[in-house]
Amino acid sequence: MTGPPMSREEVDRTLARLRDEKERIAAALLELESHQGYQLLEGATLTGETRRVQSGVRSRMASLWTLFDLYGRVVDAAGELRARHPRPGQAQLAELSRLLAGPSVELPVREVPLERRTLLAVPSGERLTLRAAVDRMTPLYEEVARSVAALDAVWSTLLSRLAEVEAERRTAAGLLESLGGADPEFDRLCEELESVAAVVRADPLALARDGRADTARLDAVLTGLAGVRRRLEEAERLRDGFADRIRGISAVLESLREAEAEARAVRDEVLAKIASPVLPDLPDMAAGLADRLAAVAAPGRGGWHDLAERVAGLERAAAAALERAREAAGVIRGLLDRREELRGRLEAYRVKAARLGHAEDAELARIYEQARELLWTSPCDLRSATVSLSGYQRAIMARAKGAQR
CATH class of the missing domain: 1.20.1270 (Substrate Binding Domain Of Dnak; Chain:A; Domain 2)
Structure with a gap:
């Protein structure tokens, strides 16, 4: 190095600062490697855009650790030299000054940036000062941190939503197994879930839009599975209270028969007592609904979840028919x-x-x-x-x- 060597006091102050700096850099690198996003990236077999990011992160981290190791060796060497000479002479101060302030960090050829190489030069490592080595490490660290943070934001969101969808799938699968039978919609949703889950685990950045996780496919599967689960829960309730549901429908049909009979009786009275009345059509649903009740009262092979839809539909139809019959009777009676x-x-x-x-x-x-x-x-x-x-x-x-x- 050019210029006079450092004094003993300058050497000690610089060495203390560099030791502290070394500890802080090591802590930052270890913290980065322990980050959830970095751990996800390192432990996964990836494809597509996410694999490209993984490759870049690994390359930059390798360079960071190489630079840090070379940097640390120089700081340690300076510390050891200072420890061996409590009262360093000019030769020792010159060597310490070279290590602490001169181009003492020699990079292997592979760490020399391509733009700094020449066609005919004999390959040799680049030499950096400790400060220049830190300046070289800083952008590498920042690039890795940005890549890891961006990927973690997308991946964590997708994995969290995937966990919700898979929990919904497990719940629906348990209900379906308990009830028996098959459910084509559930099978279709499971196939879609497997497809999108493979993308989430192998190439989450393929599901990113403008730096944010796009959960649309997962959301659609979650909505579909929630619908399947509700249907199966209704089927479970039907199975557990089947006799009561059938009795309830029977009671509604009995009221319907009475309401239709009343409408017919009132119609006959109106025809006898009112001239040229304008009457609504007489309701006649009880017999058909009774046939449907007889069909559902003896469960077939479709499974309880299929039967639940039929029973629920019959309940709705019976209630609506009863309301129409009573309304018709009321309209006819209104003339009297x-x-x-x-x-x-x-x-x-x-x-x-x-x-x-x-x-x-x-x-x-x-x-x-x-x-x-x-x-x-x-x-x-x-x-x-x-x-x-x-x-x-x-x-x-x-x-x-x-x-x-």
Whole structure:
């Protein structure tokens, strides 16, 4: 090196700083190698883009450790030399200065960057100062850290979601085994899961978008398996409470038969008592649903999960049919209720006419009798009766206004 050698004090200060620096670099490298992302990268057999990243990380880490080892040997050599000479002379100070501040780190040829080599030069290692060696290690470390952190962010997200999906698959598989039978949708989802799991484990960066994990395929499988699990859980509940479910459907069908019979009876009454009624179609679902109940009451070979869908569908159909039957009966009965309402209003208007002093009014009596005959004659013409009742009301109101004048 050029220039005067360091003093003993300068040597000691520099050596203390370099020893501390060496310890910190070693700690940083060991911490990097213990990082979860680095451990995942080192322990995996990879393909595609992730393998390219793995190769780059391994190459840079090898260079880092080589540089650090050479750097550490020089620091250790300087420390040993200083320890052997408590009162170093000029020769020792010159050697210590060369080691601590001169180009004392000799790189093997393979560590010399390609751009620093020449075609005809005799291959020899590059020499660096300790400071230059640290400067050479720093970007290598930063590149490895960035690569590992980016990969870990993607891989950890994918592995976490994969664990959720596989847990869902195990749950569904256990239910299916307990219930018996096959489930084509479950088989399809398992095939898709195996396919995407292979990508997650071998080339997670293939499932990255803009540096983030793309979990769309895993999410779709998870949603599908959750649906399968819910169906199988419903089948399990059906199996455990099958007799109660069948009794429940039977009770609904009995109510349906009663509601349909009532609708028919009310229809017959309306046809006898109301002229030209507009009626809804009569419900007639009980017999068909009873046949479906008989079919599900004796489980076949499809398995409980297949039967669960049929029972649930039958429950929905029976409840809907009962609601429609009751609604139809209510609509038909409404015509009779309308007649009773008109009859009540006619009598109320007659009482009001009498209270106003028109009990002996011949014209009012004529209109009243006309409306009464329409309402008490079978079949009743509700339209005409309504018109007649409105005329009776208007006549009473006109006489009430005349009396007020």
